[in-house]
Amino acid sequence: MKVVLQNLTKQFPGRDKKSSDVVTAVNNFNFEIPDGKLIGLLGPSGCGKSTALNLISGLIAPTSGRIYFGDDDVTDLPPENRGVGLVFQSYALYPHLTVRQNIMFPLENLKGAERPSKAEMERRVLEAAKLVQIEGLLDRKPGEMSGGQQQRVAIARAVVKMPKVLLLDEPLSNLDARLRLQTREEIRRIQRDTGITTVFVTHDQEEAMSISDMIVVMKEGVVQQIGKPQAVYDDPVNLFVSKFLGTPPINVFEGRVKGGRLFIGDEPVLDVSGAPEVEVWAGIRPEGFIPDANGPLTCQLRGVEVMGRDISVVCAHEKCEAAQIRAIISAENAIDEGSATVRFSLKPRKVHLFDRATEARIRFGADAKGVN
Numbered sequence: 396m397k398v399v400l401q402n403l404t405k406q407f408p409g410r411d412k413k414s415s416d417v418v419t420a421v422n423n424f425n426f427e428i429p430d431g432k433l434i435g436l437l438g439p440s441g442c443g444k445s446t447a448l449n450l451i452s453g454l455i456a457p458t459s460g461r462i463y464f465g466d467d468d469v470t471d472l473p474p475e476n477r478g479v480g481l482v483f484q485s486y487a488l489y490p491h492l493t494v495r496q497n498i499m500f501p502l503e504n505l506k507g508a509e510r511p512s513k514a515e516m517e518r519r520v521l522e523a524a525k526l527v528q529i530e531g532l533l534d535r536k537p538g539e540m541s542g543g544q545q546q547r548v549a550i551a552r553a554v555v556k557m558p559k560v561l562l563l564d565e566p567l568s569n570l571d572a573r574l575r576l577q578t579r580e581e582i583r584r585i586q587r588d589t590g591i592t593t594v595f596v597t598h599d600q601e602e603a604m605s606i607s608d609m610i611v612v613m614k615e616g617v618v619q620q621i622g623k624p625q626a627v628y629d630d631p632v633n634l635f636v637s638k639f640l641g642t643p644p645i646n647v648f649e650g651r652v653k654g655g656r657l658f659i660g661d662e663p664v665l666d667v668s669g670a671p672e673v674e675v676w677a678g679i680r681p682e683g684f685i686p687d688a689n690g691p692l693t694c695q696l697r698g699v700e701v702m703g704r705d706i707s708v709v710c711a712h713e714k715c716e717a718a719q720i721r722a723i724i725s726a727e728n729a730i731d732e733g734s735a736t737v738r739f740s741l742k743p744r745k746v747h748l749f750d751r752a753t754e755a756r757i758r759f760g761a762d763a764k765g766v767n
């Protein structure tokens with residue numbers, strides 16, 4: 396089921412009830428979510444992700460704009476008539492009911508012709524339980540299960556009605572690191588198996604990048620960028636997006652463009668022909684550094700961390716906005732740990748320039764000639 400968000404805006408009254416201030420939690424959101432895809436809605440706390448999800452579910456009504464499921468305008472329909480499955484951070488299972496009864500609950504609530512026979516309900520509960528691999532636990536109560544198992548029950552309950560759209564709000568937040576990894580893969584598998592259009596809210600960029608077909612990066616209610624995870628990582632539209640994606644994060648330097656070259660401090664570190672002569676933020680991805688005894692960028696060496704296949708060179712530079720720079724390089728490179736400095740040349744595609752004033756992307760080289 397394709398989902399279309401059209402000029403979607405949600406405003407809440409501000410804290411001060413007497414003033415006319417409003418909080419614009421979601422600001423003119425436009426997006427056509429393709430049928431059968433998994434979309435990661437991503438951004439820092441308070442950026443409006445949950446509000447956007449709640450608008451799609453119908454739990455809250457928009458201030459303006461429309462929502463379509465396929466060709467149907469569902470903006471004025473209550474959640475129960477939209478055909479959505481919801482999973483929240485807290486599993487919200489009924490503690491006194493067994494897993495079987497919890498999963499069956501949405502089917503038992505169906506009325507009239509929609510309500511399946513008891514045998515059909517049993518069949519569908521078993522099918523949903525198999526999908527999330529808890530079919531052996533159907534007679535347990537939620538209190539007798541791990542957090543990861545409980546979250547799977549919540550997912551089974553959300554998919555048992557075969558919703559048109561599955562909406563997940565930070566579903567992994569209550570799980571420990573190992574279970575988070577495992578469960579996110581499960582969600583991906585379940586989504587692929589069922590083909591249900593799914594929107595997944597998270598503040599964890601790695602989580603969103605790893606399982607989404609497309610990500611939507613939000614900031615202060617405004618969509619910053621929409622695209623395939625790798626495309627957004629490789630080609631961020633502004634400084635915010637570049638800093639939000641990537642572990643370790645992008646290294647940001649004060650720089651300026653002069654005569655087609657990027658200067659960091661006094662050093663011309665990269666040919667950036669086509670870029671305007673302005674002050675910039677120069678973002679360098681950790682994998683963008685090449686150790687090079689004659690390289691143009693000189694950093695103070697702080698240490699070397701071995702990570703197996705790669706090594707992380709920890710260094711510093713007075714023009715870097717963070718105290719530490721992290722360069723990830725192949726372990727085949729030899730770094731003299733006794734040296735006070737380390738020199739790098741840079742991979743042009745791993746260097747992104749942003750206007751210092753507007754923080755918008757500045758393109759250079761082949762990119763400057765039209766490709767957006």
Ligand code: ATP
Binds near residue numbers: 418440
């Ligand atoms: P988090 O990751 O912390 O849950 P979020 O990105 O999901 O954050 P939202 O919960 O959508 O953000 O909130 C977006 C903005 O709208 C915030 O500034 C929040 O304070 C405000 N907001 C959300 N719900 C309400 C409400 N019912 N009344 C007033 N303001 C609200």
